[in-house]
Amino acid sequence: MKIHKEGKKFLLKVAGVLLILNLIVWFIQGGYSNGMCYFFIFSVLLLLFLVNFFRDPERVFENFEDGMIVAPADGTVVVIEPTMEDEYLKERRMQVSIFMSVFNVHANWYPTHGTIKYYVHNDGNFMRANLPKSSTENERSTVVIETPSKVQILVRQVAGAVARRIVTYAKEGVECNVNQQLGFIKFGSRVDLYLPLDAEIMVNMRQSVVGNQTVIAKLNNSK
Numbered sequence: 651m652k653i654h655k656e657g658k659k660f661l662l663k664v665a666g667v668l669l670i671l672n673l674i675v676w677f678i679q680g681g682y683s684n685g686m687c688y689f690f691i692f693s694v695l696l697l698l699f700l701v702n703f704f705r706d707p708e709r710v711f712e713n714f715e716d717g718m719i720v721a722p723a724d725g726t727v728v729v730i731e732p733t734m735e736d737e738y739l740k741e742r743r744m745q746v747s748i749f750m751s752v753f754n755v756h757a758n759w760y761p762t763h764g765t766i767k768y769y770v771h772n773d774g775n776f777m778r779a780n781l782p783k784s785s786t787e788n789e790r791s792t793v794v795i796e797t798p799s800k801v802q803i804l805v806r807q808v809a810g811a812v813a814r815r816i817v818t819y820a821k822e823g824v825e826c827n828v829n830q831q832l833g834f835i836k837f838g839s840r841v842d843l844y845l846p847l848d849a850e851i852m853v854n855m856r857q858s859v860v861g862n863q864t865v866i867a868k869l870n871n872s873k
Contacts, residue, residue, distance in 0.1 A: 654757055656817055656834040657704025664700060668693040706757055709862040711828045714763065716798055717871045719849070720828050721864040722761045722805055723841040725750040727857045735844045738768055738794055739804055743844035746851065746866055748859060756835050759862040760795065761843060762803055763827040768794035769820045791818040791833065795826060799871040804844035807835055828862060846870065 653661065672690055679686045711720055729747035750756060771791045789809040796802050807816050818833040820826070835841075845851075849867045853859060859866065 652706040654704045654706035654834060661700060665697060668697060703752060705755060707755060711862050714828050717869040718865055719761045719845060719867040721859040721861050721866050722832060723748045723750055723758050724754040724861045727853050727855055727859060730851060730855055732847060735804060737792060742847060744847050744849055746843045747840055749840045755861060758807060758832040758841055760826040760828055760830050760832050761805060762795060762797055764795040764797040766793060766820050766822050766824050766826055767796045769822050789816060791816050793820045801846060801869050806842040807833060808840045808842060
């Protein structure tokens with residue numbers, strides 16, 4: 651298991667701060683004590699939790715076929731419903747949203763092969779990411795991918811009440827595919843997919859999905 655590049659500097663800073671705090675407690679306590687022992691255990695557990703959060707598993711999706719939409723993130727499906735996408739597509743789409751808790755992997759992957767047609771980052775609020783309004787009112791990054799069959803898929807990274815930084819690697823005009831990372835969201839958030847209304851949805855509400863592994867939907871490429 652690797653540590654994601656977005657977490658390496660942060661983890662080094664946290665480890666340094668915890669080391670200094672433990673030394674301070676050591677001197678205040680006059681050496682070993684129960685208080686020193688408890689603080690050291692707390693420091694180790696906190697560091698292990700953060701290391702786990704920034705884990706970067708090696709995942710390869712095999713046998714991809716045009717029209718497949720693969721989960722862009724780990725988490726739980728919290729929305730499957732038709733909705734109006736007003737920012738770019740300007741039409742009704744089937745929205746599928748995946749909520750990531752602090753215990754999920756927070757790397758994000760491209761859900762399909764194609765060309766990036768649009769990318770924008772919007773500042774916003776930091777309400778809970780499992781609320782419906784978070785998709786349009788929270789800080790977010792929006793990426794539109796055009797598949798080889800000329801179907802446009804919108805992917806939106808949404809910050810949550812704890813998440814305060816969205817990292818997106820997308821650049822307009824660049825080709826992308828599954829097995830490539832789209833970005834990273836720090837400390838709890840969600841990813842929305844806006845698919846054509848006639849897409850065949852392959853997941854259910856409250857289902858746990860695995861990023862770059864679970865097939866979310868299959869597109870109708872006959873258009």
